[in-house]
Amino acid sequence: MLFKIEPRAEPSRQMAIAAPLIATAMTLVVSTIFFVSLGLNPFVTLYTFFVQPLTTMNGVSEWLLKASPLILIACGLSIGFRANVWNIGAEGQLIMGAILATGVGLFSPWQESALLLPLMVVAGMAGGAAWAAIPAFLRARMNTNEILVTLMLSYVAALILSYLVHGPWRDPAGFNFPQTALLPYSGTFEVFDYSYRLNTSIFFTVVAVFLTWLFTNRSFMGYKMAVGGVAPAAARFAGFKSSVSVWLGLLVSGAAAGLAGMMEVAGPLGQLSSQISPGYGFAAIIVAFIGRLNAFGIVLGGLLLSLLYLGGETVQLNMGLPSSVALIFQGLLLFFLLASNFLVNFRIRRLVTRTH
Amino acid sequence: MDLFVSMFAATIIAATPLIFAALGELVVEKSGVLNLGIEGMMLIGAAFGIWVHFAGFPMILAVGAAVVGGALASLMFGVLALTFMTNQYAAGLALAIFGAGVSAFIGRGFGTTPVEAIQPLHIPGLSDIPILGEMFFQFDPLVYLSFVLFAAVSWFLYRTKAGLALRAIGESPDSAHAIGYQVIRIRYLAVMFGGAMAGLGGAYLSLVYTPLWVENMTAGRGWIALALVVFAAWRPRRVIFGAWLFGGMTILQLQGQAIGLTVPTEVLSALPYVATIVVLVLISRNREAMALDFPTSLAQPFRPKG
Numbered sequence: 001m002l003f004k005i006e007p008r009a010e011p012s013r014q015m016a017i018a019a020p021l022i023a024t025a026m027t028l029v030v031s032t033i034f035f036v037s038l039g040l041n042p043f044v045t046l047y048t049f050f051v052q053p054l055t056t057m058n059g060v061s062e063w064l065l066k067a068s069p070l071i072l073i074a075c076g077l078s079i080g081f082r083a084n085v086w087n088i089g090a091e092g093q094l095i096m097g098a099i100l101a102t103g104v105g106l107f108s109p110w111q112e113s114a115l116l117l118p119l120m121v122v123a124g125m126a127g128g129a130a131w132a133a134i135p136a137f138l139r140a141r142m143n144t145n146e147i148l149v150t151l152m153l154s155y156v157a158a159l160i161l162s163y164l165v166h167g168p169w170r171d172p173a174g175f176n177f178p179q180t181a182l183l184p185y186s187g188t189f190e191v192f193d194y195s196y197r198l199n200t201s202i203f204f205t206v207v208a209v210f211l212t213w214l215f216t217n218r219s220f221m222g223y224k225m226a227v228g229g230v231a232p233a234a235a236r237f238a239g240f241k242s243s244v245s246v247w248l249g250l251l252v253s254g255a256a257a258g259l260a261g262m263m264e265v266a267g268p269l270g271q272l273s274s275q276i277s278p279g280y281g282f283a284a285i286i287v288a289f290i291g292r293l294n295a296f297g298i299v300l301g302g303l304l305l306s307l308l309y310l311g312g313e314t315v316q317l318n319m320g321l322p323s324s325v326a327l328i329f330q331g332l333l334l335f336f337l338l339a340s341n342f343l344v345n346f347r348i349r350r351l352v353t354r355t356h
Numbered sequence: 357m358d359l360f361v362s363m364f365a366a367t368i369i370a371a372t373p374l375i376f377a378a379l380g381e382l383v384v385e386k387s388g389v390l391n392l393g394i395e396g397m398m399l400i401g402a403a404f405g406i407w408v409h410f411a412g413f414p415m416i417l418a419v420g421a422a423v424v425g426g427a428l429a430s431l432m433f434g435v436l437a438l439t440f441m442t443n444q445y446a447a448g449l450a451l452a453i454f455g456a457g458v459s460a461f462i463g464r465g466f467g468t469t470p471v472e473a474i475q476p477l478h479i480p481g482l483s484d485i486p487i488l489g490e491m492f493f494q495f496d497p498l499v500y501l502s503f504v505l506f507a508a509v510s511w512f513l514y515r516t517k518a519g520l521a522l523r524a525i526g527e528s529p530d531s532a533h534a535i536g537y538q539v540i541r542i543r544y545l546a547v548m549f550g551g552a553m554a555g556l557g558g559a560y561l562s563l564v565y566t567p568l569w570v571e572n573m574t575a576g577r578g579w580i581a582l583a584l585v586v587f588a589a590w591r592p593r594r595v596i597f598g599a600w601l602f603g604g605m606t607i608l609q610l611q612g613q614a615i616g617l618t619v620p621t622e623v624l625s626a627l628p629y630v631a632t633i634v635v636l637v638l639i640s641r642n643r644e645a646m647a648l649d650f651p652t653s654l655a656q657p658f659r660p661k662g
Contacts, residue, residue, distance in 0.1 A: 142637050142640060143643055144633075144636050144640040144641075145640065148579065148582060149633050153633070155575075155626070155629045162622055163623075286449075286450075322464040326457070328461060330454075334449070338436050339435070339440050339442070342440040342442065346441075
């Protein structure tokens with residue numbers, strides 16, 4: 001029996017929806033095999049991983065709380081990715097946003113003011129955008145690869161954070177833990193219910209999703225950037241400067257990541273510490289791809305990845321599996337997703353072999 | 357003088373994992389494929405090496421396992437990028453994330469048990485020469501292997517017919533296909549070579565340099581190797597110089613206090629990353645020089661026509 005691969009005349013809409021489902025199903029199959037090979041009951045483990053976290057109100061709160069930064073960052077990244085601008089250093093921009101917002105929260109003179117939180121929001125976005133402006137400038141003016149610069153700056157940002165929380169910003173009353181003092185009450189987001197950590201910062205993510213949809217599907221600028229990504233020559237002939245895409249793609253994603261960092265310190269954490277993100281900046285890249293760079297797809301992708309984080313924690317607590325399992329699943333999910341995307345643009349036909 | 361000699365030798369050692377990984381990636385990119393997943397493949401190599409070593413096998417098998425592990429990991433990228441023609445950036449990132457997860461999972465039980473590192477070779481006569489002996493003839497076998505592989509890769513790329521074919525495929529896969537070369541197959545081989553070399557670089561870290569298992573022990577070296585290929589403008593000789601430069605930065609970071617630098621450790625730790633950016637900027641500004649040896653089809657999916 002022979003198969004032939006041929007390109008589709010136009011991308012299949014059915015497959016565009018089916019691809020993420022196929023990828024999720026394949027990830028489940030492989031994880032089942034993985035669990036069995038470790039001598040675990042796959043049904044119990046999968047239940048513990050994917051269902052148990054959502055059986056309590058607290059679980060649901062944590063699920064949304066973790067999905068929020070992932071979705072927010074992925075929305076920003078998708079704008080750049082559409083234009084072939086590869087910001088893979090959102091983790092560093094998140095850290096810089098968190099640092100600047102904490103700086104405002106702890107050291108500005110408006111500790112009691114109702115303006116403190118809005119100022120921190122601005123500081124967070126500015127911190128992330130400023131950190132992303134470095135690769136934007138270098139790519140637009142100096143022709144330097146933004147993949148490498150954004151990534152290298154992530155390492156630098158992590159070191160700046162480490163310096164601050166071990167050194168000048170360390171809470172003197174904090175028993176030498178590498179963390180700052182707690183942010184003042186006026187510099188934190190209101191929680192919906194005092195039993196859970198989900199807070200009002202999630203509205204920023206909701207707005208970001210809507211704005212991303214508006215920008216990519218309804219604005220001329222978004223259209224121009226997408227053309228510049230798919231067909232740079234065509235965009236150039238039409239008079240569209242690629243440096244606009246570079247600046248916009250990086251600044252927007254940097255600001256989104258910085259805001260996500262601010263939302264972490266002013267939300268569940270309440271202070272700056274040496275570990276402020278479990279890799280949200282990197283996981284958001286996967287979220288953006290799972291969502292096929294589409295705002296609403298990103299929401300689903302963020303919810304899925306957030307569940308992977310939660311499930312990873314749950315199996316770690318209940319079954320003693322290391323947290324790296326969640327990272328393996330992230331990689332696998334992206335792997336299967338990219339592979340099944342193939343079905344969107346190509347079809348596989350069986351060739352009927354004639355018997356003489 | 358003593359300090360200079362020991363820092364010179366330490367620089368060569370620190371550069372070795374970068375040389376392995378960057379030489380591998382150079383061959384991959386010369387074939388027109390961009391694999392961003394070096395960090396993941398190095399981590400898998402590092403973990404495989406220690407795994408086999410702790411299982412009681414001789415060191416040479418541990419290094420071999422790292423090489424095989426890296427090559428197998430690269431196949432994951434290869435299937436996506438070459439067979440399924442996906443976006444190579446995304447496929448490489450998937451590998452980087454997957455490799456970090458798999459290596460952490462393999463290494464979960466290793467604890468902080470140190471490895472009996474591969475020992476330096478003692479070359480009778482040469483190793484005993486004062487100063488020069490310490491500078492050039494007291495390395496472990498893998499350091500010498502990195503130079504042998506450098507010579508082999510240079511020879512292969514520029515002096516053999518297969519190397520010419522590989523470069524032709526990187527320049528214009530359509531033309532190469534038209535005159536009968538198996539573009540996809542050769543690219544698969546290049547990708548696997550890159551994976552094997554990254555695995556070797558990882559093994560150097562876990563079995564010689566560190567030498568114990570630390571989660572994420574590559575600390576960005578896979579990405580620096582990627583930057584080295586750009587820095588080298590796709591020419592093997594400059595990979596070596598670049599690796600020494602970054603090796604020197606690493607050593608400066610470690611020896612910073614010893615030579616009397618009174619700055620926070622974080623500043624010194626940031627040196628290799630900042631240096632990477634600075635060097636990339638300086639190199640990339642000259643567009644003409646960058647374009648000279650650039651594989652024109654880099655990161656573009658290929659599908660044979662007809």
